[in-house]
């Protein structure tokens with residue numbers, strides 16, 4: 001039963017106070033004439049130490065107080081494994097439970113994105129090419145300078161980064177209305193392995209001091225993490241954007257409420273559905289509540305939540321909705337399709353006993369307690385640091401022979417030609433883009449990064465010894481999956497299938513980036529850190545493995561998700577199977593937008609948080625401009 005309250009009306013309703021939703025809430029409420037409502041299924045946990053302390057992320061995953069605990073169907077390409085898909089259920093969403101690494105896409109990637117938009121998308125302010133978006137990668141954050149020690153040890157030239165805004169304003173003035181955005185910082189204490197990483201990149205002939213925000217980062221970097229170095233606390237969207245905005249009278253946040261669907265007027269506008277509001281259920285109630293939107297509804301419920309809400313509202317693939325008895329209001333077959341993720345794999349290699357890694361606190365309760373005490377007293381130690389700062393983006397052309405490059409090119413061309421008639425126009429357009437990225441010597445199709453701890457390959461947990469793990473991530477997978485409803489009950493989780501490694505080219509390209517790990521480990525600076533005769537995990541894997549077919553045999557058993565699902569409400573031309581247009585508006589609706597990781601049409605090269613923030617910042621500008 002719906003309880004209608006005629007005064008419960010806002011100009012804009014934002015569904016989901018996660019990463020993107022929090023940015024939109026902050027930016028849109030800066031216009032005092034707009035009344036904004038945010039509906040969030042989780043609650044404000046900004047003061048919770050598990051969320052605040054960077055090193056405590058491990059307490060968040062799999063814990064229903066913070067995590068939706070989604071999981072995939074058994075994945076055939078991963079030996080039938082079911083892959084856990086954590087997503088944040090709290091203010092700040094997944095930015096409040098993630099691993100905080102800030103990594104950036106390339107100029108070529110964004111230019112390709114804009115080519116998927118199709119007709120009529122050339123209006124300059126709505127361009128999603130590099131020129132149209134680059135300023136938003138700067139806008140969401142404030143860079144905190146590292147100490148001179150860190151700069152020297154890790155060859156960081158902060159002046160090159162130019163975070164602020166592209167008009168060159170000082171950082172203190174850059175964010176309107178008191179928002180300084182996400183605080184981004186480098187390691188507090190440089191670690192010997194981080195220094196060795198930088199030296200290895202140099203030894204391979206690459207720079208580590210290019211500005212990653214310039215869109216042409218090939219080589220490596222010590223990247224930033226979304227950690228406030230003045231407090232040594234996680235800087236997530238709930239802290240940086242949502243909570244400060246609640247001081248404004250025109251912003252209302254309702255927590256612990258579950259949005260079920262968007263409601264539509266009986267009358268359409270120019271053939272488009274007109275949203276009148278949304279239906280939600282408070283966690284503590286059995287009764288649905290309707291709240292009304294004068295202008296629009298923006299769905300920011302994430303890669304799984306957003307397509308689910310659209311389908312429950314009658315927008316999606318007609319047959320999928322009919323199968324569960326939902327009346328189709330708009331047949332939009334792209335909803336819930338095009339699901340992509342980054343898979344990763346790489347060995348953990350034992351380093352000299354004297355090198356302190358996070359393994360020490362992982363296996364020893366006394367050491368863990370000491371780390372906690374040190375953090376509480378001085379905000380220092382392993383709990384104060386992010387897990388991954390050391391990254392590289394090395395094109396396959398660089399470390400492969402010209403014969404190997406030619407062979408891969410031929411294989412990619414042949415495989416795509418053989419499969420092109422069996423797949424949709426949209427996927428073909430995406431595959432052409434990925435093929436160009438593979439062939440471009442200035443693009444990397446893999447991201448390789450290092451963490452200062454072992455990956456627990458044995459189910460028994462951490463093994464003795466101190467480790468570093470070097471992980472290759474397949475940047476642009478060809479495999480595509482889906483996330484769809486299987487019931488009209490909004491509490492039923494969606495059916496999630498990635499079809500990981502099902503496209504034959506994925507294992508080919510992925511395994512070649514795994515070979516790069518061995519090449520990095522032979523660099524003197526990194527090999528000097530390895531314990532002579534030390535262990536390598538997974539057991540039986542040799543640290544410098546170069547046989548591609550052999551590596552391919554390890555992937556189904558050991559490849560893991562990097563937690564970057566995207567693409568289920570893709571911003572592409574409708575004729576390509578897109579769901580939203582360049583203004584983030586859902587096709588066939590007058591006033592429903594989606595703004596979150598689901599609109600990203602092709603998952604970006606590296607970690608995707610920066611892209612989600614940039615999309616939300618740009619989305620806010622588009623909406624504010626439309627409103628004014």
Ligand SMILES: Cc1cc2nc3c(=O)[nH]c(=O)nc-3n(C[C@H](O)[C@H](O)[C@H](O)COP(=O)(O)OP(=O)(O)OC[C@H]3O[C@@H](n4cnc5c(N)ncnc54)[C@H](O)[C@@H]3O)c2cc1C
Nearest residue numbers: 016018019020041093094098099101259305597607608609
């Ligand atoms: C464990 C983990 C580690 C990661 N590490 C990194 C990293 O190091 N670097 C990086 O770049 N990226 C990382 N990511 C990915 C990144 O954090 C996400 O891609 C990004 O935060 C997604 O933002 P979003 O706005 O799309 O969704 P979210 O931030 O998940 O926001 C969705 C919000 O909607 C709410 N919601 C959903 N459904 C409903 C409903 N029906 N009613 C009301 N509210 C609803 C949710 O509770 C949530 O708050 C990681 C992710 C995870 C989970």
